[in-house]
Amino acid sequence: xxxxxxxxxxxxxxxxxxxxxxxxxFPLSMLFLALGFYLSYWRRVGPGWNRIVLWxxxxxxxxxxxxxxxxxxxxxx
Numbered sequence: 813x814x815x816x817x818x819x820x821x822x823x824x825x826x827x828x829x830x831x832x833x834x835x836x837x838f839p840l841s842m843l844f845l846a847l848g849f850y851l852s853y854w855r856r857v858g859p860g861w862n863r864i865v866l867w868x869x870x871x872x873x874x875x876x877x878x879x880x881x882x883x884x885x886x887x888x889x
Contacts, residue, residue, distance in 0.1 A: 838877070845870055
């Protein structure tokens with residue numbers, strides 16, 4: 813239990829440090845998702861379960877990207 817609490821604190825501090833690079837990480841993640849869709853659907857590289865993982869990663873990324881705007885709207889109202 814102490815280990816999981818420590819990992820949570822470390823993860824939170826890492827997230828705060830990475831917020832300064834959010835402007836650069838957003839286009840980079842969009843580029844990697846676009847590359848994944850290109851390779852998965854256009855070139856048909858890899859097994860079929862790659863598409864499921866790709867769509868799952870896209871949904872998680874979209875939720876995390878919009879989370880800051882949703883929280884800002886919720887707390888300002």
